[in-house]
Amino acid sequence: MHAMLLRELGTSLQWTQLAERQPEPSEIRVKVAACGVCRTDLHVIDGELSHPQVPIIPGHEIVGRIDALGSAVNGLSIGERVGIPWLGHTCGVCPYCVTQRENLCDKPLFTGYTRDGGFATAVVADARFAFPLGEAGDDVALAPLLCAGLIGWRALAMAGAGSKLGLYGFGAAAHILAQVASWQKRSVFAFTRPGDLTTQAFARSLGVSWAGDSDATPPELLDAAIIFATVGDLVPLALKAVRKGGRVVCAGIHMSDIPRFPYSLLWEERELVSVANLTRQDGLDFLRLAPQIGIVTHTTCYPLTKANEALADLRAGRFEGAAVLVP
Ligand SMILES: [Zn+2]
Numbered sequence: 406m407h408a409m410l411l412r413e414l415g416t417s418l419q420w421t422q423l424a425e426r427q428p429e430p431s432e433i434r435v436k437v438a439a440c441g442v443c444r445t446d447l448h449v450i451d452g453e454l455s456h457p458q459v460p461i462i463p464g465h466e467i468v469g470r471i472d473a474l475g476s477a478v479n480g481l482s483i484g485e486r487v488g489i490p491w492l493g494h495t496c497g498v499c500p501y502c503v504t505q506r507e508n509l510c511d512k513p514l515f516t517g518y519t520r521d522g523g524f525a526t527a528v529v530a531d532a533r534f535a536f537p538l539g540e541a542g543d544d545v546a547l548a549p550l551l552c553a554g555l556i557g558w559r560a561l562a563m564a565g566a567g568s569k570l571g572l573y574g575f576g577a578a579a580h581i582l583a584q585v586a587s588w589q590k591r592s593v594f595a596f597t598r599p600g601d602l603t604t605q606a607f608a609r610s611l612g613v614s615w616a617g618d619s620d621a622t623p624p625e626l627l628d629a630a631i632i633f634a635t636v637g638d639l640v641p642l643a644l645k646a647v648r649k650g651g652r653v654v655c656a657g658i659h660m661s662d663i664p665r666f667p668y669s670l671l672w673e674e675r676e677l678v679s680v681a682n683l684t685r686q687d688g689l690d691f692l693r694l695a696p697q698i699g700i701v702t703h704t705t706c707y708p709l710t711k712a713n714e715a716l717a718d719l720r721a722g723r724f725e726g727a728a729v730l731v732p
């Protein structure tokens with residue numbers, strides 16, 4: 406097999422030939438058809454997360470077909486199309502796992518971060534954490550649902566049922582979530598980097614009620630806001646934009662420091678929370694609903710060997726929607 410391997414933190418990925426791995430009894434091997442590129446991959450590569458591990462193959466929005474099954478795997482078959490998400494393994498026995506909060510597991514493994522991911526021609530995964538995807542939909546179009554869609558879905562649930570929803574940072578996750586929230590009959594307010602008129606126009610093309618600069622005051626107070634951008638300065642801005650009792654959800658795994666802000670922004674029962682990872686139930690719920698919603702993902706494809714280019718374009722905001730690598 407071949408992979409775009411991260412050998413040292415902070416360096417470019419290298420096209421590398423590796424020995425084909427055989428799955429353990431509880432694992433499957435998947436021939437990768439498409440793998441989305443996520444902001445978290447940049448954090449992994451930059452060494453900004455707390456358990457850096459190299460060498461590692463990044464990538465956790467994997468769509469592919471099973472080509473080898475471990476001896477103890479049930480319910481999956483050779484040739485079946487599956488999706489492999491960020492949550493790659495949980496312990497099953499810690500206080501979080503036994504209370505339906507496996508997203509907070511004490512001994513988890515994460516795809517493309519602490520176990521090898523999908524910037525490769527093949528990946529070995531824990532079978533219990535693979536989602537059957539069926540045959541509807543294109544491999545490339547489905548890939549961004551595996552993290553941008555899923556984490557967005559969990560963040561949306563966390564934001565509550567309010568009808569006026571702000572999305573700060575209009576990239577892969579927000580472009581999917583705006584469609585979900587519109588389908589739920591909510592009004593979506595899209596906030597972008599100041600002056601990014603291209604992304605604001607992109608957001609409007611997806612049916613949002615309003616799009617503007619992240620430091621602008623929206624035309625109405627929001628019931629909730631989700632921050633996807635990795636910019637801590639957005640936290641006080643979002644708190645300022647929500648009504649009394651409103652909630653601000655930080656959906657990224659990493660964020661620059663949050664500046665100090667007056668208590669009056671939090672006062673009147675405004676809430677500030679974060680969302681971490683996903684549970685398998687989140688994945689099942691979202692992937693069941695996604696075809697009904699008719700989500701259209703906007704993707705820019707790169708050959709797997711051009712992964713560094715895709716990552717650089719993501720960092721610079723050079724495309725709308727999501728980048729997807731194809732081996
Ligand atoms: Zn656990």
Ligand SMILES: [Zn+2]
Nearest residue numbers: 443445552553
């Ligand atoms: Zn991700």
